[in-house]
Amino acid sequence: MPAQVIKIIGARQHNLKNLSVEIPREKLVVVTGLSGSGKSSLAFDTLYAEGQRRYVESLSAYARQFLDKMEKPDVDFIEGLSPAIAIEQRSAGANPRSTIATTTEIYDYLRVLFSAVGQPHDPATGKALVRQTPQQIVDQILVYPQETKIVVLAPIVENERGEFRDVIEKLRREGFVRARIDGDIIELGRPEPIRLKKTELHTIEAVVDRLIIRDGVRVRLADSVDTALKWGGNRVIVLRQQPIIVGQARRLPAAESASDALALQFGWQLQRYSTDYGNADSGFTLGELTPKHFSFNSHLGACPACHGLGTQLVVDPELMISEPEKSIADGVITPWRRGPKRMQAYYKKLQGALVKHFRIDEEAPFGELPENFKSALYFGTGETPIEMKFASNGEKIARPFEGLVPQMQRLYEETESEFTRNRIRSFMTRESCKVCRGARLRPEILAVTISAVISSKQSRGSELKRPAPGSLSPSRTGISVRDDQLRELNVHQFTELTVAEAAQFISQIALSAQQRQIASEVVREIESRLQFLLEVGLGYLTLDRESGTLSGGEAQRIRLATQIGSGLAGVLYVLDEPSIGLHQRDNIRLLGTLNRLRDLGNSVIVVEHDEETIRSADHIIDLGPGAGPRGGEIVAQGKLDEILSAKNSITADYLSGRARIAIPRQRVAPRSINHQPFVTPKRSEGGSTINPDPEGWLTIVGASENNLKNVNASFPLGCFICVTGVSGSGKSTLVDDILRRALFRHFYNAKEKPGAFRGLRGVDQIDKAIVIDQSAIGRTPRSNPITYSGAFTPIRELFAQLPAARVRGYDAGRFSFNVKGGRCENCEGGGLIKIEMHFLPDVYVECEVCHGRRYNRETLEITYKGKNIADVLDLTVDEAARFFRNVPSVSDKLNAMLDVGLGYLRLGQAATTLSGGEAQRVKLATELAKRATGRTFYILDEPTSGLHFADIENLLRVLIKLRDAGNTLVVIEHNLEVIKCADWLIDLGPEGGEWGGKIIGAGPPEEIAETAGSYTGQFLRSLLQ
Template sequence: MPAQVIKIIGARQHNLKNLSVEIPREKLVVITGLSGSGKSSLAFDTLYAEGQRRYVESLSAYARQFLDKMEKPDVDFIEGLSPAIAIEQRSAGANPRSTIATTTEIYDYLRVLFSAVGQPHDPATGKALVRQTPQQIVDQILAYPAETKIVVLAPIVENERGEFRDVIEKLRREGFVRARIEGEIIELGRPEPIRLKKTELHTIEAVVDRLIIRDGVRVRLADSVDTALKWGGNRVVVLRHVEGAAPSAPGAVDATARVPPKKWELQRYSTDYGNADSGFTLGELTPKHFSFNSHLGACPACHGLGTQLVVDPELMISEPEKSIAEGVITPWRRGPKRMQVYYKKLQGALVKHFRIDEEAPFAELPENFKSALYFGTGETPIEMKFGSNGEKIARPFEGLVPQMQRLYDETESEFTRNRIRSFMTREPCKVCRGARLRPEILAVTICSRFAGRSAVSRIGERLGEDEKCELNIHQFTELTVEEAAQFISQIALSAQQRQIASEVVREIESRLQFLLEVGLGYLTLDRESGTLSGGEAQRIRLATQIGSGLAGVLYVLDEPSIGLHQRDNIRLLGTLNRLRDLGNSVIVVEHDEETIRAADHIIDLGPGAGPRGGEIVAQGKLDEILGARNSITADYLSGRARIAIPRHRIPPRFINLDPEGWLTIVGASENNLKNVNTSFPLGCFICVTGVSGSGKSTLVDDILRRALFRHFYNAKEKPGAFRGLRGVDQIDKAIVIDQSAIGRTPRSNPITYSGAFTPIRELFAQLPAARVRGYDAGRFSFNVKGGRCENCEGGGLIKIEMHFLPDVYVECEVCHGRRYNRETLEITYKGKNIADVLDLTVDEAARFFRNVPSVSDKLNAMLDVGLGYLRLGQAATTLSGGEAQRVKLATELAKKATGRTFYILDEPTSGLHFADIENLLRVLMKLRDAGNTLVVIEHNLEVIKCADWLIDLGPEGGERGGKIIGAGPPERIAETAGSYTGQFLRPLLR
């Protein structure tokens, strides 16, 4: 009988204190506790790591070399462990070819569906293509009137340049007597050679047979059609003598003619898909033809990316408030001296020609000059002096944009390409318009009785008279998950098509349904994976796992509720329960109150964070946890502790009377935003709320952040569609504080990021012993030669390659993990050397350096955000997303306030316990009280209720969202009809 529990004895990974615990199998188990209390160390670094390691060890040595190597966690014994799958809160890679549809395998099934039952069309005319069997072609030819003269032709060359001597010679060798070249039938055996001009377009058709429609001709005609199809690549052309015309040979025509004479009618047939009117044909469709990763389907211009690098005029003008005389045209400030002299003369010539003031700010110059500068003067010549003798020449000016694009396309120098890339941005491909595929593939459609008029309007397709909607594969992926599920459920298939594609349709439907269940119905299927938040990417992986139908697996999830509105949480909990009911053990690291209450078993770690954590404070069912007296989690769940509503909120200025004090976005219409005008009160703590997919990130990140970054830093990213930004002159900088790592290597740590390590090194360099030896601050850096241990190059550890076994990191035998050489470590301050200082916690270091303001101010800011337990030299790679974000917050808090900074935060409560959120709010209020503005995208109601101002978007996600439901203090939103946020906020404000 399988074990009923997972038994862990003596877990010491990271800060776990010899922890022993029994976790029930096939249950939904939530591990909670303060940030840094050891939740991830238990769930991911112990349970998952050991489950994965055991599975990998069971494989052969040959198979193991292709898999990631895993270290054994620091634990004495684990029993009852299943194969483990981790679904972490990390964003997918930035591969532009990876989309939601490809990640979930929906696109793979769509390719099969479209290749099997899709209806091809002529991309030029839109006419549906048909294909026929050889028998059907023969039947149609025999339907001509009796005694009709016909010529059966096999198309060999169609509108191609060349002499084609080898083609003509091959036809002669294979027994063909005649060929139709440029509309004239020519004897191949004639004595004079057939000469074609190499530079002209030519059409060559082999004459297979000439016959008259009458009884008894079927067998001969069928044989001729088969031969023509074989030589013509599944195509056959028939010249038919029109009834009533004077009898003559079909070759009696001018050799330059491109069409048959009027008395002969041309008819095309094909066993491939084809349009008889235009002659367009399409070969056999396969799933590869619908892949933008295959040369068979990918757009030849953008190679399936859907975007191209193009020169952006705005990136060439660094600071529009400067004048041309001050060098505002960035490309003309670079390059060798000779080129700069040329650019200066060219600039002077343009200024003289357009009679402009080169001392005036560029932003105020006339539009005709800007247009000429960017895109050229056309045929109008510009006169300029050239050479040392001052000779005048006059020629049209090419323009910055065409010139840079030409140089980028023609140069073979990677240095030049990199230089030009700084002036380029990605835009939709001009050939496929972002659809990634070839025109003939985009002309293949499937039909549905889908009644989503708004979606059809959005993607540019129209409903037919019978209310049926035809979409190509790209248009299908432009639908949201919810719309796609409706479309595929009402797909219009014939009985034969349904028999072919029913299994494929069922697979697509089930995957779309799983995405709906995890609250992702608002996302479009063509959304790039790299643009998803960590929570969205995690829920997509969760949906994929449900679709796999595995049982007996240990699933470990990291805060799946992140990014979900309270309204959508119920569906997520249903998904987790479904995963459990399949016979899996589901372990969730979570702080969301609703998820904790829904768990079968709760493990609360603490009592504090870092060295003060790593112990089990309480465990059991919800009732047992609520009664625990030493559990901070229990205090908040039971109501004994709560985050207080602010006694007063900072009121914004009344916008109708005083436009000052507001930052306003006018006409935001990117993605699903409905041309909204939004005002942000400056000097306030603002929360942007709304259900998932309502347009929060589009408004704040795609439009507001990018517009501010372009204004202040000339950033390359283009803002989303909007008409204007007012009030930007009232702030002096914009800063984003997110949960991305503060460093990519173990050498990066909290003390270096915060800037406190520099004054510490300077302090050590000022000590008498250091000055006697001539040590400067660089001596105390572990990244610079001189003071560091050269054996480990300042790392403290040495990596040993173990080939088939995991790489082992061993302590450096020279410095014993201290990073520095012996001479450097002889310099001490208050009895501690530089390595001892790096080993201090923030709490200990704040006391140690309390008399050194340049250090203590930065450390106290880290204490304020609840990071007292971190060690100064702790590797940045070991910090959670929440910890990394709070390090950034502390760094900002320690800076001298200007009172005009605009901060943008996206879900800062990710990874934070109730008590951590209380600390976070205190820090945010400090930044606000210094006169700064904070805009926070947030779903956590405890943060939302403490904001000065809310901007609530909705009412739904996707196309049914994108409107401002309400704006004002939380109390006003709580009473706003139609606001889901207000509905859940109301009980908390009572």
């Protein structure tokens, strides 16, 4: 009988204090505690790491070399461990070819579905393509009137340049007597050679047979059609001459050549047939469709222009102008300031010629120059010549100017120099491919559709996007449609749907009985995967959304949905805060999903701070009592009732109501109290929104990216602002895709292009924009809190000023472990030596020369107050703040770290060991320590990720300090404890995806709580009472 518990004895990974615990199996277990208390060390670095390591070690040495090497956790004993799967809070990677549809395998099934039952169309006309068997072709030809003369042709070459001597010779050798070349039937065995002009387009068709429609001709005709299909690549052409009726006028088809002697004399008509999909009218044919044809990673289906990426690098005019307030004479045109001196001289003369031609003042700011000059500079003068003087003899040359954009684009595509390409790439941005318009696939593949019968009685909330106008015919055979609408989508249009829309469409797919027999299993797989995504609250995401653009919480829930779909049992699942990014309204569905995973017979361990999730757990483990070295112990464990009665548990204090985050007594009101940008504004006759008072506000006008419905959003400056709304309502689109990118382009000339919006007002009232997120403060163990905060520089300068250091001539660089001089060269300042173990994990051992101290002996002889530089790096922030209390340049930065609750961190602690919450607080402390200008615009996206109730209270204290210095904070947040403390809320909705993107209300939390239709207001109401 399998063990009923997972038994851990002596866990010492990271800050765990020789921890021993029994965790019930096949239960939903929540591990909670302060940020840095050891939750991830227990759940991921001990339980998951050991489960994964045991699995990897069961494989052969050959197989292990292809897998990540797992380090054995510092633990004495673990019993009852199942195979482990971690679903972490991490990005899905930046591969542009990875989408939600590909990650969840939905796209794989879509490719099978479209290749099996999709209806192809002619991409030029939209007409449905049909395919025929050789027998059907023969039957159609035999329908011609008796005595009709026909010529059966096999198309060999169609509209290609060349002499084609080898083709003609091969036809002659294979026994063909005649061929139709450029409309004329020619004897292949004639004495004079057949000469074709190499530079002209030619069409060659082999004459397979000539016969007359009569009784008994079927067998001969069938053989001829088979031969023609074989030689013509599944295509056959039939020329026919109907019996002449006396007195009836003959009409030639427009498609025939004027030089066709037979057509001219006898009125031949041309008909095309194919066993592939084809359009008899236009001659377009499409070969056998396979799943590879619908893959944008295969050359068979990928758009040839963008190679399946859907985007292309194009020159962006705005990136060429560094500072619009500078003049042309000051070198505002960035590309013309670079390159060798010879090229710079050429550009200077070219610049002078343009200035002279357009008669502009080259000393004037670029932003004030006339638009016709800017247009000519960017895109050229067309056919208008510009007089330029280049030759030393004074000779003048007049020729059109190509323009910066086409010139740079041409150079990028033609040059073989990687250096030149890199230089030009700095002026380029990614835009939707102009050929496939972002669809990634070839036109003929995008013309393959499937249909769904959409009820005409459907509500607005379930209405699907219509296909783009292009007139793909909705007709399908074998499907009965009466009052309902038959709607067609190609594979790209299907992936443009949200998960909710796609689930509705696939459930109503229109298939004939034969098609349903072929595709029913595929449809069922697609439906189940879409349903799992709906269950984890991702119904608002579109299937074509790139994986790299997902938040950590969204990426994690996608992996969770994939695991549910796998149906595994007896597995240990370890999840990292799955509720991140979810609105309270959607949380109950997530909890249902976790319970379902448990009910399959799995053990589910969740690192979580969400109150609702903690209350729903079967078993709770609370770590603490503090963070870092003060944590790593079990404060309380058991069912909810046992946790609530625990005396020394901070978690219990907040859950029981003994402690709570207080609502601010007074909120900061907007500077301009009469400004009401969110009340439905009056519009002028021209249709633009009238903004009564922009002073004290930063306003985005006409935001329409993704699902935003042309909204005007105003942010009161000097306030703490929360942007709220259900998942998928447009918060990240508004704040990150539009506001953040627009500000970064304005202040830093960033390459990222903002989403669609008409204007940004009030930007002159701020001096910089800063994003504070939970990304790591460094990628290597050499990065640490003291180097990131900037406090290490004054510390090194302090040591360099000591008498002993000055006597030896040491400068501040001597006390850096990243450069030669003072560091230990055996470990290059790392303190550890990496030993590669090949099939086993790499082992890090303490450097035997410096014994982990990083520096050489001479450097360590310099001391301040009895401590050398290595001793200083080993101090906690708490200890260091006291040690350097008389050194303001250091203590100010350390005190800021104390204010954000990071007193337990060691100054030299590797950045790679910090949690996301800790990394974010280091960034906040760095901002706190800076001299405030009172005009900084801060943007934070869900800063409460990974934070306990007590950590959130500390975070709010810091945010309010930043606000009190006159700065503006915009926070995307779902946590109600943060939302209730904001000065101003902007609530988006009412739903996610296509049914969101509107501003439901804006104002203080008390106003939003009373706003009809606001889900945020509904949950906020009880907290404000």
